[in-house]
Amino acid sequence: MTDGQRAAYPTGLRERKKRRTRDALLHAALDLFTTQGYERTTVDEIVDAVEVSQRTFFRYFASKEEAAFAIQEMVESHFLAQLRRRPAAEAPFEAMRNAVLCAWNSLGEVIEETVTVELHMRTYRMIESTPSLLAAHLRRCSDLENQVALLIAGREGLDVDEDPRPRVAVAAFCGVMRVSGQLWGRGRDSDVDSLRALTEAYLDQLGPALAGDWRTGRGAQ
Amino acid sequence: MTDGQRAAYPTGLRERKKRRTRDALLHAALDLFTTQGYERTTVDEIVDAVEVSQRTFFRYFASKEEAAFAIQEMVESHFLAQLRRRPAAEAPFEAMRNAVLCAWNSLGEVIEETVTVELHMRTYRMIESTPSLLAAHLRRCSDLENQVALLIAGREGLDVDEDPRPRVAVAAFCGVMRVSGQLWGRGRDSDVDSLRALTEAYLDQLGPALAGDWRTGRGAQ
DNA sequence: TTGTCAACTGTCAGCGACTGACACTAATGT
DNA sequence: ACATTAGTGTCAGTCGCTGACAGTTGACAA
Numbered sequence: 001m002t003d004g005q006r007a008a009y010p011t012g013l014r015e016r017k018k019r020r021t022r023d024a025l026l027h028a029a030l031d032l033f034t035t036q037g038y039e040r041t042t043v044d045e046i047v048d049a050v051e052v053s054q055r056t057f058f059r060y061f062a063s064k065e066e067a068a069f070a071i072q073e074m075v076e077s078h079f080l081a082q083l084r085r086r087p088a089a090e091a092p093f094e095a096m097r098n099a100v101l102c103a104w105n106s107l108g109e110v111i112e113e114t115v116t117v118e119l120h121m122r123t124y125r126m127i128e129s130t131p132s133l134l135a136a137h138l139r140r141c142s143d144l145e146n147q148v149a150l151l152i153a154g155r156e157g158l159d160v161d162e163d164p165r166p167r168v169a170v171a172a173f174c175g176v177m178r179v180s181g182q183l184w185g186r187g188r189d190s191d192v193d194s195l196r197a198l199t200e201a202y203l204d205q206l207g208p209a210l211a212g213d214w215r216t217g218r219g220a221q
Numbered sequence: 222m223t224d225g226q227r228a229a230y231p232t233g234l235r236e237r238k239k240r241r242t243r244d245a246l247l248h249a250a251l252d253l254f255t256t257q258g259y260e261r262t263t264v265d266e267i268v269d270a271v272e273v274s275q276r277t278f279f280r281y282f283a284s285k286e287e288a289a290f291a292i293q294e295m296v297e298s299h300f301l302a303q304l305r306r307r308p309a310a311e312a313p314f315e316a317m318r319n320a321v322l323c324a325w326n327s328l329g330e331v332i333e334e335t336v337t338v339e340l341h342m343r344t345y346r347m348i349e350s351t352p353s354l355l356a357a358h359l360r361r362c363s364d365l366e367n368q369v370a371l372l373i374a375g376r377e378g379l380d381v382d383e384d385p386r387p388r389v390a391v392a393a394f395c396g397v398m399r400v401s402g403q404l405w406g407r408g409r410d411s412d413v414d415s416l417r418a419l420t421e422a423y424l425d426q427l428g429p430a431l432a433g434d435w436r437t438g439r440g441a442q
Numbered sequence: 443t444t445g446t447c448a449a450c451t452g453t454c455a456g457c458g459a460c461t462g463a464c465a466c467t468a469a470t471g472t
Numbered sequence: 473a474c475a476t477t478a479g480t481g482t483c484a485g486t487c488g489c490t491g492a493c494a495g496t497t498g499a500c501a502a
Contacts, residue, residue, distance in 0.1 A: 135357050142355070175393050175395060205385045206389055209387075214386055234498060234499090235449070264489090447500085467480075468479080
């Protein structure tokens with residue numbers, strides 16, 4: 001994650017061992033988090049399940065929180081990669097929207113070798129429903145927004161400090177994304193498809209919602 | 222804050238004493254936070270400055286964090302009050318925008334008896350530049366967004382669970398608000414007027430930013 | 443005024459997240 | 473086979489925060 005771009009599978013025994021304990025810690029952590037709740041599981045419980053010392057946990061993860069976001073981290077950089085790949089002809093909104101949908105389509109290929117999609121979805125719901133994690137999540141989204149704004153500005157040949165539109169557009173887009181994510185988290189369905197459907201429906205409402213008069217037609221869904 | 226609407230100045234000695242220590246704690250906390258930084262000041266430092274026990278601090282504030290947001294809390298409920306007061310004729314966006322501007326106009330009258338506007342602005346900048354506080358701030362904004370969405374839906378006679386437009390509109394609006402808040406936090410000017418000017422400029426760009434083609438005209442500022 | 447009651451405060455012991463220092467063990471390259 | 477180096481465990485300690493208990497001090501009635 002920090003040293004190489006792809007790493008092409010570590011070769012040495014040492015490397016493999018490291019990856020194994022990291023994976024084991026991550027699995028134990030996410031398992032406990034999603035079953036007992038984040039606050040109610042101590043890092044001592046996690047390390048006991050893997051039989052390493054607490055110190056070792058904190059060598060792999062800077063904090064208990066970081067473990068909760070390990071997969072999210074992968075998904076986010078995958079999204080950014082998709083966004084960079086969008087054709088220049090697409091308008092900002094179109095590009096962002098398509099990047100999100102494409103990223104979700106290829107979710108499995110990206111994370112499956114670390115964790116199942118199902119566990120990731122459960123983790124995501126746990127993040128949304130745990131106050132302290134929700135806070136961290138929103139800050140991470142804010143960082144992501146910043147990167148996306150720079151990217152979009154680049155596509156359009158603009159400077160984010162000169163022209164407010166990139167930041168404004170990204171803020172509006174991400175705002176809607178977060179709302180649909182939260183609503184999905186509170187709902188019953190917990191698969192990727194229902195998340196995608198809800199998100200598309202909400203993004204479609206951005207234009208209509210900004211139009212002044214709502215009292216004429218009825219909304220979607 | 223929890224018991225009465227206005228409280229009309231506490232009468233007993235006990236009440237006055239309580240308010241005094243709470244104010245003293247708050248002042249000491251915000252002073253230390255804004256000068257040394259939030260992470261670098263311990264609760265022990267705060268209580269030493271006021272000469273009370275640590276336990277007392279935690280009876281007034283549920284956490285160190287809560288002290289940092291005490292003023293923000295007042296400002297937010299003031300904003301909600303302003304929003305409720307907007308005439309029904311105003312469109313959702315108009316109402317939110319005017320409520321924000323009115324709230325800032327009367328900022329002094331609301332907080333001045335607790336803390337100077339200048340200290341509050343310094344505190345706000347500190348929040349924006351301290352990662353853990355920024356996270357908490359964003360979560361609080363998210364809560365506020367929820368309340369605003371309900372309020373807006375009510376004005377328009379809609380149900381937030383039926384029609385996505387209230388949530389979408391509020392998300393877009395708050396997204397832009399947060400962006401301008403962050404940029405202001407990073408900039409040089411730290412008075413309310415510059416914050417208001419920046420915010421207005423950014424809100425004005427919401428419509429243009431959503432229009433597909435940016436390569437024709439140049440942005441504001 | 444006095445005494446009772448309730449509210450407020452301090453002390454203490456303890457938990458959980460996290461860190462630095464140091465010693466120990468085991469993979470790696472020669 | 474050996475020195476090097478990376479990874480791990482142990483220990484002690486900081487900081488935020490909490491429960492339990494005891495002491496103090498305003499409030500209110502007799």
